[in-house]
Amino acid sequence: MVALRWGLALVLLGFLAQAQPTPPLRALAEKRGLQIGAAVEPSLLLQEPEYGTVLAREFNLVVAENVMKWGALQTSRGQFNFAAADLLLDFAQKNRMAVRGHTLVWHQQLPRWMYGSFGPAEMEAILREHIQAVVGRYRGRIAYWDVVNEAIGDDARPRLTPFAVLPDYIERAFRLARAADPQAKLFYNDYGAEGLGPKSDAIYALLKGLKEKGVPIDGVGFQAHLDLSFSPTKARMAENLERFARLGLEIHITEMDVRLSGPGSRAERLEKQAQIYQEVLQICLRQPRCKAFTLWGVTDGHSWRAASEPLIFDTDYRPKPAYFALQRALQP
Ligand code: XIL
Numbered sequence: 517m518v519a520l521r522w523g524l525a526l527v528l529l530g531f532l533a534q535a536q537p538t539p540p541l542r543a544l545a546e547k548r549g550l551q552i553g554a555a556v557e558p559s560l561l562l563q564e565p566e567y568g569t570v571l572a573r574e575f576n577l578v579v580a581e582n583v584m585k586w587g588a589l590q591t592s593r594g595q596f597n598f599a600a601a602d603l604l605l606d607f608a609q610k611n612r613m614a615v616r617g618h619t620l621v622w623h624q625q626l627p628r629w630m631y632g633s634f635g636p637a638e639m640e641a642i643l644r645e646h647i648q649a650v651v652g653r654y655r656g657r658i659a660y661w662d663v664v665n666e667a668i669g670d671d672a673r674p675r676l677t678p679f680a681v682l683p684d685y686i687e688r689a690f691r692l693a694r695a696a697d698p699q700a701k702l703f704y705n706d707y708g709a710e711g712l713g714p715k716s717d718a719i720y721a722l723l724k725g726l727k728e729k730g731v732p733i734d735g736v737g738f739q740a741h742l743d744l745s746f747s748p749t750k751a752r753m754a755e756n757l758e759r760f761a762r763l764g765l766e767i768h769i770t771e772m773d774v775r776l777s778g779p780g781s782r783a784e785r786l787e788k789q790a791q792i793y794q795e796v797l798q799i800c801l802r803q804p805r806c807k808a809f810t811l812w813g814v815t816d817g818h819s820w821r822a823a824s825e826p827l828i829f830d831t832d833y834r835p836k837p838a839y840f841a842l843q844r845a846l847q848p
Contacts, residue, residue: 541574541839544846545809548801551614553577553810555771558603560818566833571814572611579616579770579810580604581820587625589650593642596649605657616770616810617654619662619705620647621689623677630678639682644692651696660768660808662705662737663693670708672718686722687731694732705737705770710796711751720759727763735766740796741812743775743824744788748795754802761805768808769800773819773826774838790841793828797845 545552554575560567571578582588583600590596608615621643634642651661664686669675679685686704693702704723709716719736726733738757748754757767774789800806813819817831828839 538843541842541846542576544843544848546576547848548846549807550801550846551577551808551810553579553614553616553808554814555579555581555618555810555812556604556607556814557581557818558583558600558607561603561607567814567818568607570829570833572607572613575613575814577614577616577808577810578604578608579618581618581813582625584617584650585619585622585625586630586646587627590646591627593629594645598653601654605654609657614659615654615657616768616808617651617658617661617700618770619665620650620693621663621667621679621685622665623675623679624666626678634678634681636682639679639685640688643679643682643685643688647689647692648696651693651700655697656699658697658700660701660703660735661693661697662770663689663702663733665705666707667704668706668709668715668718668722670715672714687726687729690726690731690733701734701766702732703735703737703766703768703770704733705739707739707741707771710738710740710742710746710756711748711753712756713751716756720763723760723765724763727765733765735768736760737768737770739812740769740772742772742792742796744778744785744792746774746792748792748799753796754799757799757803757806761803765805767800767803767806768810769796769806770808770810771812772796772810773812773821775821775824775826777824786837789826790837793838794841794845797842801845 541552552575556578667675667686690702706719709719774792776785776789797809800809813827815829815833816822816825816827819827828836830836
């Protein structure tokens, strides 16, 4: 009789364990005080029900993959088109998700009219009008803004962009953004600076200088568009993050994806991809100032690098080894 009771209890426990799958990433991240995010194309929310379901279940932060870029928002001078961005904001609010605004000042995806020959005074007016309109519209609803994106080139020198006719455009952009929304945390964001090296040195010097001048900058974003050759340890990523943290900056991983292409069997590469995701997340979790970990998309099917399957869900929304690796890293 006693044995039978134990048997029943075990069956019941087994059943309960099955009925209770491991919590989604979002729930695990919230327990660790981390924002876990994904880049979003709002049109997919309308086209593909599963996209929104997975997004809201697994993430507590969204960023616009394209719809908040200059070329999407201000198609001709003074004419703003906020429909898609509004849709994303509504989705985020409904699902209690924070929003990263991406991005105010970037040399890519600019509208054609921005390539006119403007003098410094006119460029200052253009910058001011854009930032006031965009940041002002979403004042209080966007927690973090990528104010300046990729201002340092691969040669570790300041990039030549249409904005550069205004020598202090970086500083001005941050001040304008602060004035338009004093609550939003303002970020500089770039790629290829995850580890120590000349480009990350240049960004460090830039941000240190801004801080010293009293420019309102709150954080730095490391995009983390990676491939299987990336080793966080060899790149000394933890050390790199630490020096930015010591400037008093908040740190976000902002656009992580890991291209699967390369030598080795598919299974091996999926494992390697998972390992890189896990290591980068662990580095973020061990750095007290690293507060957000964001992926550049939800599923491989809609990734900007779809062919190299860089994300944590496959085209059928099945979690890949990388998903489970993040889950493990987030376990208490
Ligand atoms: C990419 C988008 O994912 C693509 O859909 C678009 O065609 C080009 O831009 N760094 C950034 C992102 O800051 O805005 C870029 O997003 C990827 C590189």
